[in-house]
Amino acid sequence: MSTNAVTEEITYIRAVNEGLRWALREYPKALILGEDVALPNGPFGATRGLHGEFGDRVIDTPITESAFVGAAIGAAMRGYRPIVEIMFMDFTQVAMDQLVNQLPNIHYVSNGGFRVPLTIRTQQGRTPGSCAQHSQSLEAVFAHVPGIRVGLPANPQDAYDMLRSAIASDDPALIIESRALYASRGPVELERPLAPIGRAQLRRPGEDVTIVSWSRMVGEAEAAAQRLEAEGISAAVIDLRWVSPVDHDTIAASLERTGRLVIAHEANRTAGFGAELAAWATEERFWDLDGPVARVGAPDIRMPAAATLQEALLPSAESIAETVRATLNAAPA
Amino acid sequence: MSTNAVTEEITYIRAVNEGLRWALREYPKALILGEDVALPNGPFGATRGLHGEFGDRVIDTPITESAFVGAAIGAAMRGYRPIVEIMFMDFTQVAMDQLVNQLPNIHYVSNGGFRVPLTIRTQQGRTPGSCAQHSQSLEAVFAHVPGIRVGLPANPQDAYDMLRSAIASDDPALIIESRALYASRGPVELERPLAPIGRAQLRRPGEDVTIVSWSRMVGEAEAAAQRLEAEGISAAVIDLRWVSPVDHDTIAASLERTGRLVIAHEANRTAGFGAELAAWATEERFWDLDGPVARVGAPDIRMPAAATLQEALLPSAESIAETVRATLNAAPA
Amino acid sequence: MDAPSLPETYRAILTIRRFEERLLSLHQEGLIQGSMHLCNGQEAIPVGACRELRADDALTATYRGHGWAIARGLPLPDLFAELMGRASPLCGGRGGSAYLCGAPYGFLGENSIVGAGVPIAAGAALAARRDGAGAVSLVSIGDGALNQGAVGEALNFAAALALPLVVVVENNIYSEMTPIKEMVAIDPLAQRAAGFGIPSVTVDGNDTAVVQAAVAEAVARARSGGGPTLVEAMTERLVGHYTGDAQQYRPAGEVEAAKTREPLTRLRAAAGQELGAELAVVDEEVEATIESAVQEAMGYPRPDPAGAALGVYVD
Amino acid sequence: MDAPSLPETYRAILTIRRFEERLLSLHQEGLIQGSMHLCNGQEAIPVGACRELRADDALTATYRGHGWAIARGLPLPDLFAELMGRASPLCGGRGGSAYLCGAPYGFLGENSIVGAGVPIAAGAALAARRDGAGAVSLVSIGDGALNQGAVGEALNFAAALALPLVVVVENNIYSEMTPIKEMVAIDPLAQRAAGFGIPSVTVDGNDTAVVQAAVAEAVARARSGGGPTLVEAMTERLVGHYTGDAQQYRPAGEVEAAKTREPLTRLRAAAGQELGAELAVVDEEVEATIESAVQEAMGYPRPDPAGAALGVYVD
Ligand SMILES: Cc1ncc(C[n+]2csc(CCOP(=O)(O)OP(=O)(O)O)c2C)c(N)n1
Ligand SMILES: Cc1ncc(C[n+]2csc(CCOP(=O)(O)OP(=O)(O)O)c2C)c(N)n1
Numbered sequence A, B: 001m002s003t004n005a006v007t008e009e010i011t012y013i014r015a016v017n018e019g020l021r022w023a024l025r026e027y028p029k030a031l032i033l034g035e036d037v038a039l040p041n042g043p044f045g046a047t048r049g050l051h052g053e054f055g056d057r058v059i060d061t062p063i064t065e066s067a068f069v070g071a072a073i074g075a076a077m078r079g080y081r082p083i084v085e086i087m088f089m090d091f092t093q094v095a096m097d098q099l100v101n102q103l104p105n106i107h108y109v110s111n112g113g114f115r116v117p118l119t120i121r122t123q124q125g126r127t128p129g130s131c132a133q134h135s136q137s138l139e140a141v142f143a144h145v146p147g148i149r150v151g152l153p154a155n156p157q158d159a160y161d162m163l164r165s166a167i168a169s170d171d172p173a174l175i176i177e178s179r180a181l182y183a184s185r186g187p188v189e190l191e192r193p194l195a196p197i198g199r200a201q202l203r204r205p206g207e208d209v210t211i212v213s214w215s216r217m218v219g220e221a222e223a224a225a226q227r228l229e230a231e232g233i234s235a236a237v238i239d240l241r242w243v244s245p246v247d248h249d250t251i252a253a254s255l256e257r258t259g260r261l262v263i264a265h266e267a268n269r270t271a272g273f274g275a276e277l278a279a280w281a282t283e284e285r286f287w288d289l290d291g292p293v294a295r296v297g298a299p300d301i302r303m304p305a306a307a308t309l310q311e312a313l314l315p316s317a318e319s320i321a322e323t324v325r326a327t328l329n330a331a332p333a
Numbered sequence C, D: 001m002d003a004p005s006l007p008e009t010y011r012a013i014l015t016i017r018r019f020e021e022r023l024l025s026l027h028q029e030g031l032i033q034g035s036m037h038l039c040n041g042q043e044a045i046p047v048g049a050c051r052e053l054r055a056d057d058a059l060t061a062t063y064r065g066h067g068w069a070i071a072r073g074l075p076l077p078d079l080f081a082e083l084m085g086r087a088s089p090l091c092g093g094r095g096g097s098a099y100l101c102g103a104p105y106g107f108l109g110e111n112s113i114v115g116a117g118v119p120i121a122a123g124a125a126l127a128a129r130r131d132g133a134g135a136v137s138l139v140s141i142g143d144g145a146l147n148q149g150a151v152g153e154a155l156n157f158a159a160a161l162a163l164p165l166v167v168v169v170e171n172n173i174y175s176e177m178t179p180i181k182e183m184v185a186i187d188p189l190a191q192r193a194a195g196f197g198i199p200s201v202t203v204d205g206n207d208t209a210v211v212q213a214a215v216a217e218a219v220a221r222a223r224s225g226g227g228p229t230l231v232e233a234m235t236e237r238l239v240g241h242y243t244g245d246a247q248q249y250r251p252a253g254e255v256e257a258a259k260t261r262e263p264l265t266r267l268r269a270a271a272g273q274e275l276g277a278e279l280a281v282v283d284e285e286v287e288a289t290i291e292s293a294v295q296e297a298m299g300y301p302r303p304d305p306a307g308a309a310l311g312v313y314v315d
């Protein structure tokens, strides 16, 4: 079968669905747990058809995230490979003990006695009208928790590939999808070998500045790069994909050429994951930097529901482009 | 009364106790809630004597952090000024929904309709033998949550002063104490005006490098500076005190002189709060930097119980000094 | 209190119903963005319960809270404006459908985290008890919410401290798209309360008077220092879990059957010919009220984007 | 199974007691660092319960879990070594007193977050049910833990899915330093279970046979698909909540009275003259076992600091 033959143009959420289907076929011990994932086909359709095909391996749970994340941990310790859906990133907060105090400790503290091949799927970010409790981007929190791999797919192919890599891994992994991208379409090759966890992707090479981004902001960064091109500025765009582990090599290679770094994410700026990348750059690549590193993120706010307010707060292609321009112009006072 | 007359040499935990006593006297609507805080005088003695003096304003709660943090929020919305003890930082994780999705949203989302003058006290860090679930340093997580002030006192005077400032504030605040410092003594002036929230303290001026630290690591940083002095290296030491808001001015003033920045904390390195400070430096003070910024932190681990293992992982005066030396020697490859 | 007349009750319920229906059309017109959780069919619960509340009582609801807000007396124009993302006096557009509140009305707000309002409401009850004026705190949650850890913790907290808390469980037989009966091993749900030492009752939630009577007893217990009560009110959603829910998970005929049992149908039947004409007048008046509220709401300005980042802190 | 003889039971309990006491002396000698939560007085519960477990069952405990580990068959030298921060085959010194585990023994481990083990144990029960071999998952928690949100969630989860879970509540009448009776509005605690549709029983936790019988019934129910059970075992701590707890909160005479009811005292009384001599032999044998275990433990090397950061990930 040629590679082209299995490439389909599908939505991001459908790619997730295909990834889950792959997992249930590939691993007899794979289970899916979550709210409304079985009979109702998943609140966003990620599990569509899976209960029909795989029966009671797809389990509707009560609305008790601590219970079902914890149960998935226990089942994983006893040989299963559970995949858990937490409906919104914000809801991870009711299960943080299991996610932070339990899950990432088990392999290390048991000195390898137990493995927890558990994958958590969730989605985050703002969509028009989403309230303060349904809009947060919290990847930085999990990137600060050693013992969990954390990836944020920015397109349908990655939604499929990264999910499969996470599930195949014997380590706990958190896949943070983007609700705003669920309906977006792209080509997805279904029969691909598993990709290693932690590889970034250079979306676009460039000479003047390196823009690193992930999740929904990758599209904004690419749009910014296009605008900048028209102005004669050549911006490289890197989709980081994983915030744990980070592919420093791909960033370093681009930074070596451009000497300038801009990081863009939807999360609040302060102590966001952009801070980590900026810190890394100044720590490890100081002599490659021709000027200040810059971060683009939400201005440390709670998310209001009104779309007009939301838009004033969110990074965009334009605010990224503007930051790039300012960065390139930065000079000693 | 002269200032000296009210300065006492007391322990850090006793200073906390005095701060709480002050609050209960000062604010008729102040309440204390937590596990074992009333009749048993607090698991670490922070509330010693307060139930005796203030009766049912000091409330023993069931072991249900979501319930009593939530209840404190509700009481605050109805005019009280609760002070909550969460026994270990690690236990915040069972109450994260109240701490992240509820508490910091209320003033903003209600458009100022409600205020939540709630102070949470907890303590963190490793002590010999403390297990992986009783050793985490998680200040970076809360620094990434706009709407809560976050402070980490490093000595008895600050344990007293910062707690009072937090309680007096009409914003939610989290005071993260250091269990390892509870028994340490220092002079505490009890009759001081309230200090503004968010001021760092230059503990020691220096010409060659600026070390920024907080909580237990301030002592290590000062010890490192002493060692370095013997080697002819003049290190400034700043106790950051608050990670939200950050006193950038104090850091900037020192950085302007030294041109070199080292940040030291006990938390895991990656996405720790050191990242934020390093990012700020490279973003806002790039032209002041004479070389790479460096971070000292735990190497992205879970905390083992065995003290021999713990010690191999924790930053210390020596590892800070070593990082300073490496930083000063850093040169383009 | 005098028992409210049938047309009065009808008006209260119809106002909520028409509010929700109008939201849907505003949503379709693009004047409201994002999903909403409507309470069509469940209105008798907030209407009955809020009749027992005093101005100094605290009320906390869920994302399915428009009915509670209206029953509590939040102005319709303000509510419409808030949901349209306008600078309403409630939250200035910051709350939206699922997370609005109204401080001047003792409305601590909706909550869009399942179950999270109960600990907060327990805190309001603690405040009420300390204030000593006999105020209570009432919180509504769904059937599914009862399983959340925070709810169990708060029930125990309120029971242990004997707080003046009334928990109203609106059992609409579904938690999102999953039948609650498959998610618990108890029936009725009110049985959960006994495990915390809390008295409880299961009542017909489609009858305002029945709800009111149950809440009256709970409130009386709370005001007199008797501690918390759980009231389970049985009801059915006539619409999807949220706007956009196609309800494929509901068995054929279920919604139709529910429509024969819902509060407005019942009140119309009970009204008979005698009061029928009066209800027709109410229909028109409510229609007019709703429309004028929408118009008034449209008059509120959009919130100033320049202020979007302000107010995260008091200081 | 034949009922174990009195001296056998005595040996099992005494082994745990002497283990805990020896820990205390090792702590005083500076050979163990950090605080520990000892189970002196509560030993009959793990001894009785673990007699009903098969090798393929899962066991989960709390920080007060040394007795459970021993009753489950984890080797004493390994346990001593783990607590001394040595490279034990259990966790290599990474677990310590409050958070050790033993994968080869089906011991999912202690947990130092109150209540957090119950969801995990429910997952082990889910695995057991799917495996279809009739294995069960048993988890012990304290009285105070029963109020934690995660515990309530897990009880409901296990009930709704009819999982083979046995929850043993060791009611030692204190949660740390606060009497449990002040923190709940129910008595007995087992009443909590009914609110989740879970059968429960309250038994004398100081009598191994009584505990074993209650757990036998629960395990039988679980193995046969009958779902979860909660067993509340009444007991008393003879020592502080943790090493270093001066127990000023305990009323005068309470500990002394407890000593007249604790398992070893009872067994010695029941033994009478007949078996008394046999018990004296057991005393000596246990003493020797403990000492040789300590010696063996001292032979384990300290963990290599160079490996401290390794093993956070499998890959
Ligand atoms: C902690 C948490 N988990 C999941 C959700 C998603 N969610 C929103 S409403 C809902 C169903 C709640 O059901 P129920 O409590 O019965 O209330 P109803 O919607 O029927 O009024 C769910 C699962 C959430 N908002 N919060
Ligand atoms: C979530 C959480 N909150 C608080 C603590 C601190 N703590 C440790 S043991 C304990 C008491 C638990 O009491 P109980 O469940 O009765 O068990 P016991 O200690 O009596 O065996 C507390 C509050 C903790 N470890 N975890």
Ligand SMILES: [Mg+2]
Binding pocket: C142, C143, C144, C170, C171, C172, C173, C174, C175, C176
């Ligand atoms: Mg419902």
Ligand SMILES: [Mg+2]
Binding pocket: D142, D143, D144, D170, D171, D172, D173, D174, D175, D176
């Ligand atoms: Mg106890």
